[in-house]
Amino acid sequence: MKRKIRLRNYIAFIYTLFVCIGIFILSITVNAFSGKLFSEYVKRTIEREINEIIRSFADQYQHSNGIFNMDGINAIGMHYLHRGYLISLEAPSGITLWDVHIMNMPQCNLIVEEITARMQNDHRLDGSFIKTQYTLEIETGQIGNVNIEVYAPFFYSLEDAHFIKSLNMLFLITGIIFAVLSVIISFYLAIVIAKPIVQTKNAARRISEGNFATRIENNFFLAELYELAGSVNDLAVNLENGEKWQKRLTSDMAHELRTPLTVLQGNIDAMIDGVWEPTPKRLQFCNDEIERLHKLIENLSILSLIERDNLNLHKTDFDLKKLLLQAAAQFIPLAQEKGITLTVNIAETPIHADYDRLMQVFVNLLSNAIKYTEQGNIILTLNESEAAHEIRITDTGIGIPENDLSHIFKRLYRSDVSRDRSSGGSGIGLSIVAAIVKAHGGNISVVSNEGQGSVFTVTLPKNSFLRFTALV
Numbered sequence: 001m002k003r004k005i006r007l008r009n010y011i012a013f014i015y016t017l018f019v020c021i022g023i024f025i026l027s028i029t030v031n032a033f034s035g036k037l038f039s040e041y042v043k044r045t046i047e048r049e050i051n052e053i054i055r056s057f058a059d060q061y062q063h064s065n066g067i068f069n070m071d072g073i074n075a076i077g078m079h080y081l082h083r084g085y086l087i088s089l090e091a092p093s094g095i096t097l098w099d100v101h102i103m104n105m106p107q108c109n110l111i112v113e114e115i116t117a118r119m120q121n122d123h124r125l126d127g128s129f130i131k132t133q134y135t136l137e138i139e140t141g142q143i144g145n146v147n148i149e150v151y152a153p154f155f156y157s158l159e160d161a162h163f164i165k166s167l168n169m170l171f172l173i174t175g176i177i178f179a180v181l182s183v184i185i186s187f188y189l190a191i192v193i194a195k196p197i198v199q200t201k202n203a204a205r206r207i208s209e210g211n212f213a214t215r216i217e218n219n220f221f222l223a224e225l226y227e228l229a230g231s232v233n234d235l236a237v238n239l240e241n242g243e244k245w246q247k248r249l250t251s252d253m254a255h256e257l258r259t260p261l262t263v264l265q266g267n268i269d270a271m272i273d274g275v276w277e278p279t280p281k282r283l284q285f286c287n288d289e290i291e292r293l294h295k296l297i298e299n300l301s302i303l304s305l306i307e308r309d310n311l312n313l314h315k316t317d318f319d320l321k322k323l324l325l326q327a328a329a330q331f332i333p334l335a336q337e338k339g340i341t342l343t344v345n346i347a348e349t350p351i352h353a354d355y356d357r358l359m360q361v362f363v364n365l366l367s368n369a370i371k372y373t374e375q376g377n378i379i380l381t382l383n384e385s386e387a388a389h390e391i392r393i394t395d396t397g398i399g400i401p402e403n404d405l406s407h408i409f410k411r412l413y414r415s416d417v418s419r420d421r422s423s424g425g426s427g428i429g430l431s432i433v434a435a436i437v438k439a440h441g442g443n444i445s446v447v448s449n450e451g452q453g454s455v456f457t458v459t460l461p462k463n464s465f466l467r468f469t470a471l472v
């Protein structure tokens, strides 16, 4: 078998991959977006500072004597030098009045080097210092020019660079935390989903090995897994019941065959040994036992025919009342003998069904009703609904123990009560009844109270289609 991936690993892998791709895409977009926003912000800050420089320089102009306050110019120029602006001031004639390069050349070089290195190496922004000239004007006219040299297109101050570094670090730490969390969550999820599946798989394997008592402790909270485990448990219950049933069937079959054979052998041995005379009465007794065996085998073959789906129904139109009266008529002498009242309370009802097979159904049901009833009455009634005929056979007999109710339609099943009473049955009659009713697309059910009686209800659909149904 080709090597298969474990579900748990697969879920964990897919989830982690998904989260990592998510984090990657998110960090790239956030980074690009925030980088763009921040550079816009920095450009606006530089513009604002340049305006501030121009305004501050103009403020240093003394209207009284028409010259600049050079102390103020010096203070402003040196302040902005440290912020990365190299400034010089010219008179309108072009004569230099103040120049930061002249004031502090080494410091200027240091600042240029430091900003160029920061922008080109740390932020991969190729650029250079570019000088721009701005005119200084007041109401009366031009008072000079300011030359401002800055790294273009823009540059980050030390604080800006620090902020960017912190932001990147924050992204990195958040990304790592998310990645670690996603791995933990993915493993947790994988375990939550995979564990019930693994448990179910193991249980299914044990069941397939024949351990039908296996059950899954089904406390799974995911609906599909809960239903899956429930189905496997149901399967195990069915297989367990099937196994029990099969064992019981074998022993029942042996019992059903052994009893008449032992009786027969005992009688014939006694006659061969000359212990008993082969009187007609004894021979008749042996014949009855052979008949019983014959009947059992015949019933079994009818059943096997039905189970092989070979029950061909020969449907005709007839009156259901006529059939039920005919079935009941066969039992009137027996009922009278036992002192049981047999009542048929049915109106004329046309039906389309297999006459002989339905006759078999009601003969079997009535035979049981008489067999398992000592006194009281048996009533046959018919209820009509739009969709079905519902025939009810009610008796006041020994009833059926609750534990046996779900089994009595199975082959050779006889309740212990009826077995003890050696009623002479073989446990096949109801299986045949159920099979014929099902073949008609109908249904049979029973309600019974031990010691009080039973009610068998046969439901036959109107306009039923021919249907073959194997016995379960």
Ligand code: ADP
Pocket: 364, 368, 369, 372, 395, 397, 398, 399, 400, 408, 413, 414, 415, 416, 417, 418, 419, 424, 425, 426, 427, 428, 429, 430, 431, 454
């Ligand atoms: P059997 O030949 O033993 O009657 P059936 O298949 O007809 O076989 O019935 C199966 C079992 O169902 C019977 O052995 C009996 O225990 C129970 N049973 C069927 N019909 C009745 C009934 N009317 N009253 C009580 N028990 C019944």
